[in-house]
Amino acid sequence: MHENLLQYVSKFIQLTPLDKGAIELNFKPIKLKRKDFLLKEGMVCDFIAFLNSGVIRHYHIKDGNEITCDITLHNNFITDFKSLTQNLPSNYYFQILKDTELFLIKKSDLFRLYSDNRNIESFGRIMAEQVAQRTIEIAMSLSSEKPEERVEKLVKGRPELFQEVPQRYLANLLGISPESLSRIRARRKS
Numbered sequence: 001m002h003e004n005l006l007q008y009v010s011k012f013i014q015l016t017p018l019d020k021g022a023i024e025l026n027f028k029p030i031k032l033k034r035k036d037f038l039l040k041e042g043m044v045c046d047f048i049a050f051l052n053s054g055v056i057r058h059y060h061i062k063d064g065n066e067i068t069c070d071i072t073l074h075n076n077f078i079t080d081f082k083s084l085t086q087n088l089p090s091n092y093y094f095q096i097l098k099d100t101e102l103f104l105i106k107k108s109d110l111f112r113l114y115s116d117n118r119n120i121e122s123f124g125r126i127m128a129e130q131v132a133q134r135t136i137e138i139a140m141s142l143s144s145e146k147p148e149e150r151v152e153k154l155v156k157g158r159p160e161l162f163q164e165v166p167q168r169y170l171a172n173l174l175g176i177s178p179e180s181l182s183r184i185r186a187r188r189k190s
Contacts, residue, residue: 029101030049039092041090051078051100055074056097069092
């Protein structure tokens with residue numbers, strides 16, 4: 001049942017049988033349907049989840065408009081680190097775009113697992129570093145790249161998004177209108 005999760009973690013650290021058992025015991029399976037929410041603004045995020053299958057959109061609301069911040073596909077972790085680590089209400093929504101299977105660990109279980117298992121604690125640090133790097137990349141892209149460059153980067157770096165995610169969310173993620181995204185993609189093809 002936890003095969004994808006264990007395979008993913010094994011890319012970063014060597015798992016012992018004890019590590020595997022601890023992961024299987026502490027990461028609980030949950031299923032969510034399209035349009036459900038894993039997290040809503042105002043909730044304190046008290047979990048980290050591994051997306052086994054499906055698609056989740058991260059967004060916040062500014063001036064009444066939904067602003068897509070990121071999109072998580074299968075074989076990735078998802079959390080709101082600020083809310084998780086500081087016990088603050090989240091500013092984000094995690095909305096299910098495609099029926100989803102997750103493995104979720106609550107904060108208290110995660111921290112206990114970290115204190116009991118240095119190997120898994122090391123993996124947690126690696127994941128936190130990757131999330132921080134991704135956040136910086138997104139911010140830099142939006143602040144310094146032209147729309148055409150952002151589209152090109154997304155097409156090359158995450159082509160699977162174009163098969164899995166409606167264009168309006170991709171355009172929103174890129175900070176452009178759906179029409180602009182269509183024009184840019186059409187120019188790329190010609």
